[in-house]
Amino acid sequence: MDLSVMFFGADDAGAGHTAKYAGHTAKYDDILAIARAADRLGFTAIWTPERHFQQVGQVFPNPALLSAALATATERIHLRAGSLVLPLHHPLRVAEDWAVVDNLSRGRIGVSVATGWHSTDFVLAPAAYQDRRERAFRDLALLRRLWAGEAAEFTDGTGGRVAVVSQPRPYSASLPLWTTTSGSPQTWEAAGRMRTNILGATIGQTRDELAGKIRLYRDAYAAAPEQPGAPPRGTVTLMAHTYVAGTDEAAREQAGAPLKEYLRSYVAQTAANKQAAAHEGAVASKPAAGKGARAGALSEEQLGTLTEFAFRRYLTWGSLIGSPETCRKSLADLADLGCDEVACFVDFGLGRAEVLESLRRLADLGGEDR
Template sequence: MDLSVMFFGADDCDSGAGHAAKYDDILEITRAADSLGFTAVWTPERHFQQVGQVFPSPPVLSAALAAVTNRVAVRAGSVVLPLHHPLRVVEDWSVVDNLSRGRTGISVATGWHSTDFVLAPDRYAGRRQQALADIPLLRRLWAGEAVELPDGTGRPVAVRPQPRPVSPRFPIWLTTSGSPETWTAAGRLRTNVLGATIGQTRQELAEKIRRYRTAYQAAPEQLGTTDRGTVTLMAHTYVGADDAEATRLASGPLRAYLRSYVAQTAANRAGDGRTAALTAEQTDALVEFARQRYLSWGSLLGSPDTCRRSLLDLRDLGCDEVACFVDFGLDRSDILAGLHRLAELRKDLTA
């Protein structure tokens, strides 16, 4: 099983200087991930929210990460595909692929927050169907096929994206927030799948992985795909010197992160309104319930022995890669110390 580093954002900055410091953290942690042998670094696409303020453009940030690393893959987790023209996505990531000498990959997200779609308001209602339909087009464009699209006069013109990427195959994941239908769709499209441990039981996750594997094997061959898909799961991660240290350092940031996620959900106008109606006391209770549940299963928060058992359990479920979500509020020094401890566990996962 592979181990990667996932940036997902827990920012409380309100100034350019604060944001610049966050980018310094990301660069330093990425250099460490590269030298310690982690498989990939993932950066998200986030817009207009407190959570993830420094992540509006994965390809721009990934270009910087590609320039300061030598071997680690540089991936987007995720690209909100309905917000972008597929041709532009391929152009941007072809640049990153050249800078990294073939180390790119993206996970396609359909998008969920209504505010994000001020960038493409006419695509919100059909965002899921549009994202799934555009994945084969991404593969064709990456392979160098010319496609016919209307130009500024409204007449069709054949275009081929430039520059040409280094890698002949575009590794694509499909991001899922937990819907079984999305796991099945990923299998049918023969994409990899990027999910999360949080918000579901071990049994629920095992069933979704089973659905994905079944759909993948039944799907016909498709351009740029492999015989077996990759299941990547995101998990909050801090490997402490012992369980007590991990709980002490991670609990406060984890509560704050979960509370900010509740606030973001409440601001989504397409939601059912229940989250927005919660009182402060109810929000506190929900956050504490989620924290306790997550500490009991699905996170990598604990001693090396605790995290080793969790990783082996995820491997037994059929997980191929864990994307270790590290920037949920810990200091840079703590993140780096945890990554060094985590790197020492890798040999147990490849045995």
């Protein structure tokens, strides 16, 4: 089982420009310190997301830019986008940016492609929102060809068509690709058909549900034709909130409050996403429905009840929060499901010292299998 470190962030850097500036500066200091420690401790990769205009992930607008900094601060650990919202970007720019990081890191990169879901993110590319899924999967195939050095035709400033080759040329012959899924079985199957690796999460689904999706992915991957640079067998990477302490009680006491706050944000965001999807579908089928088609928001009481339920269930299965022995059993269970790598989500509200101590304990567990 490979162990990686995932950043996602759910913190509020404070009110006012000065406080936010100082808070964000400190956050980048934390990321650099944790990345250097993960590199020394033997973790497989560091994942950084792409987020825009929200509390969650305030300091992560560009994984390529941050990975370029991490490339010069680390020596062996892989640097991956988890995830890059491909419909927001021209595929040529993606190929160019990640080729720079690939050269700086001497081939230590990987990219997980997401379709995007939050409509506000698409102020960066408003025309790409409605067909974002189709665009992502189409451009993923194009990205593979660009990385391999193939010329591709695009429209230039005069409206003519011109063939270009992405520069600089990357260090690696092929680009390691993942597809990000929020849980849809269709996305798991699509990732298999495209022969990409897959980046999912344990949260929000049962063990049996996840086992079924992994089987679906494996079957689709095995049946799919070969793709340039794709390995014979795909990698299943699962994100899990992680905090390893001396005892279960200590882990739950220290991680409980920040994890509940994160889960509260997750529950509210998930509910809002479902409401937006329902509204979008209702408007598409009944244009006269208007704003009345949008479901009502959760009340504070409902949100609190759902958060507590999610917290209790997540401690029972899906997280790496507990003693070394508890986390060892959780890792073995995920391996039995067919998981190849756990991306350990560490920055959900804990301090730098707590995260570093947790990673040291976790590295000891990973070292037992090496």
